[in-house]
Amino acid sequence: MTNSYDFDVLVIGAGPGGYHAAIRAAQLGLRAACAEREAVGGVCLNIGCIPTKALLHAGEQVAAARHASDFGLTFGEQKLDVAKLNGWKDGIVKKLTGGVAGLFRANKVTHLVGQASFVDAHTVKVGDKTYTAANVIIATGSEPAKIRGLDVDQQYIVDSTGALNVPDPIPARMLCVGGGVISFEFSHIYNNLGSKVKIIEFLPTIIPGADADAVKEFGKSMKKQGIEFETETKANSAVKKDDGVHVEIENVKTGEKRTEVFDRVLVAVGRRPRLDGLNLEVTDVAQNERGFIPADEQQRTNVPHIFAIGDVAGNPMLAHKAMKEGVVAAEVIAGKPAAQDAVAIPGVVYTSPELAWVGLTEQEARDKGYDVRTGVFPLSASGRAMTLQQTDGFVKMVVDHDTDLLLGVHIVAAHGSDMLGEASLALEMGATATDVALTIHAHPTLGETVLEAAEAVHKQAIHIMNR
Amino acid sequence: MTNSYDFDVLVIGAGPGGYHAAIRAAQLGLRAACAEREAVGGVCLNIGCIPTKALLHAGEQVAAARHASDFGLTFGEQKLDVAKLNGWKDGIVKKLTGGVAGLFRANKVTHLVGQASFVDAHTVKVGDKTYTAANVIIATGSEPAKIRGLDVDQQYIVDSTGALNVPDPIPARMLCVGGGVISFEFSHIYNNLGSKVKIIEFLPTIIPGADADAVKEFGKSMKKQGIEFETETKANSAVKKDDGVHVEIENVKTGEKRTEVFDRVLVAVGRRPRLDGLNLEVTDVAQNERGFIPADEQQRTNVPHIFAIGDVAGNPMLAHKAMKEGVVAAEVIAGKPAAQDAVAIPGVVYTSPELAWVGLTEQEARDKGYDVRTGVFPLSASGRAMTLQQTDGFVKMVVDHDTDLLLGVHIVAAHGSDMLGEASLALEMGATATDVALTIHAHPTLGETVLEAAEAVHKQAIHIMNR
Amino acid sequence: TPAPTRNAGRVPAVPAARRLARELGVDLAQVRGSGPNGRIRLEDVSAHAQTAPAQQTSAAPPPAPAP
Numbered sequence A, B: 001m002t003n004s005y006d007f008d009v010l011v012i013g014a015g016p017g018g019y020h021a022a023i024r025a026a027q028l029g030l031r032a033a034c035a036e037r038e039a040v041g042g043v044c045l046n047i048g049c050i051p052t053k054a055l056l057h058a059g060e061q062v063a064a065a066r067h068a069s070d071f072g073l074t075f076g077e078q079k080l081d082v083a084k085l086n087g088w089k090d091g092i093v094k095k096l097t098g099g100v101a102g103l104f105r106a107n108k109v110t111h112l113v114g115q116a117s118f119v120d121a122h123t124v125k126v127g128d129k130t131y132t133a134a135n136v137i138i139a140t141g142s143e144p145a146k147i148r149g150l151d152v153d154q155q156y157i158v159d160s161t162g163a164l165n166v167p168d169p170i171p172a173r174m175l176c177v178g179g180g181v182i183s184f185e186f187s188h189i190y191n192n193l194g195s196k197v198k199i200i201e202f203l204p205t206i207i208p209g210a211d212a213d214a215v216k217e218f219g220k221s222m223k224k225q226g227i228e229f230e231t232e233t234k235a236n237s238a239v240k241k242d243d244g245v246h247v248e249i250e251n252v253k254t255g256e257k258r259t260e261v262f263d264r265v266l267v268a269v270g271r272r273p274r275l276d277g278l279n280l281e282v283t284d285v286a287q288n289e290r291g292f293i294p295a296d297e298q299q300r301t302n303v304p305h306i307f308a309i310g311d312v313a314g315n316p317m318l319a320h321k322a323m324k325e326g327v328v329a330a331e332v333i334a335g336k337p338a339a340q341d342a343v344a345i346p347g348v349v350y351t352s353p354e355l356a357w358v359g360l361t362e363q364e365a366r367d368k369g370y371d372v373r374t375g376v377f378p379l380s381a382s383g384r385a386m387t388l389q390q391t392d393g394f395v396k397m398v399v400d401h402d403t404d405l406l407l408g409v410h411i412v413a414a415h416g417s418d419m420l421g422e423a424s425l426a427l428e429m430g431a432t433a434t435d436v437a438l439t440i441h442a443h444p445t446l447g448e449t450v451l452e453a454a455e456a457v458h459k460q461a462i463h464i465m466n467r
Numbered sequence C: 001t002p003a004p005t006r007n008a009g010r011v012p013a014v015p016a017a018r019r020l021a022r023e024l025g026v027d028l029a030q031v032r033g034s035g036p037n038g039r040i041r042l043e044d045v046s047a048h049a050q051t052a053p054a055q056q057t058s059a060a061p062p063p064a065p066a067p
């Protein structure tokens, strides 16, 4: 690496993509810097993955206490100190973001504080200092998309960031606009904390991108728990009045409109790339029609020494995709043979049960021309699930009949995200359903449902009748 | 298969080994029978794996309610209805054993009720009827070993079966004799339910067979939770008196003796093959010096048409090993190319955190001559673990430096048994640490600690400093 | 000559390949694995089974001359 630049690599944004890139670059001996204008850790650690999971856990504990009476454990009056809940969640965030800052120091990553903007393709201004870099990695992430008529005030009409601040008292009636992952996670939290929650989704299906059967199984459990949802429905406007937020809701098929009143409205209708203040125009870096910055398998943009990773590089906008791309970009810059060549990127809705999947849905596999076989095994037939009081859900495997190759795994289950490790490794290793079926899975574990789903592909599951 | 026999295969014992064998045999078109003298489901479903997991869950919910105050959730007085707890646990057992009986019917497995004993190598008497079979599978399991001076009365001095019946009130002082899996599971249950628990183990280490570092990490967490244990210590005698059970405890190194008083003593010092009433002598089937019936990779004993599977065939005495062997025996009888050729059989202690492992320990790998590298990643550096309030433990990988081949994975973690699926598949697939490290693991999941441990092998973990 | 296998060593082969090898009567030790570390995959076993019998045939005694 030439020494005429201040840094071998300058990363813009310290979200999961950016901090992985910077740390891996430093591990490989590069002089690395990472610029951040807000908080180290990005959306994920500060206002995304982590605080939602903290609140989800808290909500699940409230629900678990209710179900404890099934086995004879009862409690006197239950009290939730909302301020303490928010503080606990913030404490976890602080610990993790502090950890990343510490890792920067320990790895000798130069942490640049402030807004970064390009001066030219090799020069970046951060705050009021200017730095040159042989390579630049753009990792500026994404921000919530806005929707006309629903103006976020972060008090009555909130986006995901506002919804992280649990109000006291818990809102009695809540509407979530958008039927994606974020909406379901918040619905689950607030439903467990005592809100009556309704979700509306414009499209004909919730959780777009997930397997249709899995979504159905998932939706069944959500409904059972009290979360209502309507598809092909949209919100036209939301107005705060004395008795709550009046929302005009429209059935997009019939055109029928009605007004409902809620105490709080969450708007979660997608995310868009964040490029404000970056001054990207002074470079030749190309964006696509939606504003994202396309990158190749090495995470290079059309300008060879400028890389794009994470949310700003496009879908799926997930932290683990950002992390992988960050590591790949750093390794490529260090001259390593890295590529973002993942067979599949997993997705998870961290509710209870979780919806967790990786690889092709049954429909996607059919569309690609595979002769598809599936194997399904219900959690209700799992001894472990019974002992955990968590029998909702199933594991569904999508397999190519000709080669027995595993194409996709779709899990609706408690701890589903923990079982995803096996599914992801299986896809990356090119495993067949037989490989999974022949692997001994410890008893009694939820993971046995993965084994049984693989057996079911061949009509040889033991604990169900194979049709 | 010749029709001159009543059955193509007659399985003796309907534990996990036996019922898997019978069902798979029927699935493959064989005329299968399964004889059982007690309850379908064997030790595992009735008095083993399942009821312990039910009680473990209940105990963990008691503990979770205590920790809920960390995030602001508090409860009034907590009450445990012990009769309801036992009933709930028994209900799960009943549901599962009923399920197996139903699977027998649906698969057309002939269920023979009664004690089975050989009349000759092809003839078995069950109750007072006699049947002939082309092949016989011995799946009679195991029973608790006894120890001199500690006479089990199932009230004050209990074995694992007695300990499943939770007494009211919960015993204040409890001693567990034996430092293996069963002892730790019951200690964890009773400790959470309010007992003061002590474990004594004759050998220099608890959980023999597990990785030494993992055992240390596990023991640290158990101690922190209030479970005491002493190694190189034995119980010479236990006598029930008015104020409790007086136990003479001896330090086997110093020979020092003392007497301690407990309200309940659990004896869990290993298991021995169960062959009473089987009349094995009329066959030529060989046993080893400890009474087990050795079998080859096809689960055949020295008599080619008689198979032995599960606990009666020897260590490790685990349900999933019995299941695998049952399936293998059935497939072999059906003429399929099956073998018990597992690279590794996982083991789990279902406490919280769980101790879950598969493959070689570091020491075993060194003893086999590998140039061993290890990678360790602590749960305390996992964001998901923090949100789950479960940061005890680590993941340790044992890898062959020459080939990067994964040799063993040792997990101390909440949900450790769920993460084991990936580890087991990795070993069976011949995966390298690099394969695991390059596989995208969803964020934020506990499974990321497996990824990071694999990265740590190469000194490239992101969230810790790599020494 | 192939590197000596470690005393502890095993030929890494995926479970489905191990089963296919038994079915076809193929000795895994004779199979060249195409995966990393010589890991034997399903296709390696089928490929071996297709070529190996041919080798055996050539080693077998020549057929009796036609009358």
Ligand SMILES: Cc1cc2nc3c(=O)[nH]c(=O)nc-3n(C[C@H](O)[C@H](O)[C@H](O)COP(=O)(O)OP(=O)(O)OC[C@H]3O[C@@H](n4cnc5c(N)ncnc54)[C@H](O)[C@@H]3O)c2cc1C
Residues within 6 Å of the ligand: A012, A013, A014, A015, A016, A017, A018, A035, A036, A037, A038, A039, A040, A041, A042, A043, A044, A045, A047, A048, A049, A050, A052, A114, A115, A116, A117, A139, A140, A141, A142, A160, A161, A182, A274, A276, A277, A278, A309, A310, A311, A312, A317, A318, A319, A320, A321, A322, A350, B442, B443, B444
């Ligand atoms: C509520 C919610 C929950 C989520 N849960 C999950 C989940 O469970 N799992 C999952 O995989 N994903 C989840 N996501 C998505 C995940 O947060 C993102 O995919 C991830 O954060 C993307 O990482 P990134 O590094 O690309 O960008 P970001 O995390 O967005 O980080 C970009 C950083 O760049 C900084 N920045 C931007 N422009 C500049 C500039 N010009 N100068 C200096 N700094 C700049 C920003 O301040 C920010 O810190 C969730 C998102 C939300 C909103």
Ligand SMILES: Cc1cc2nc3c(=O)[nH]c(=O)nc-3n(C[C@H](O)[C@H](O)[C@H](O)COP(=O)(O)OP(=O)(O)OC[C@H]3O[C@@H](n4cnc5c(N)ncnc54)[C@H](O)[C@@H]3O)c2cc1C
Residues within 6 Å of the ligand: A442, A443, A444, B012, B013, B014, B015, B016, B017, B018, B035, B036, B037, B038, B039, B040, B041, B042, B043, B044, B045, B047, B048, B049, B050, B052, B114, B115, B116, B117, B139, B140, B141, B142, B160, B161, B182, B274, B275, B276, B277, B278, B309, B310, B311, B312, B317, B318, B319, B320, B321, B322, B350
């Ligand atoms: C407290 C406890 C907890 C455990 N937890 C776990 C765990 O979490 N995970 C795990 O993997 N393992 C666990 N085990 C071990 C597990 O239960 C055994 O490995 C498993 O049950 C062995 O299965 P099997 O089919 O070989 O025999 P068994 O389950 O012992 O079944 C044998 C059956 O044969 C019947 N039988 C015997 N002789 C005759 C005869 N002559 N005629 C007719 N019927 C006969 C018996 O009545 C019995 O039902 C646990 C064991 C105990 C005691």
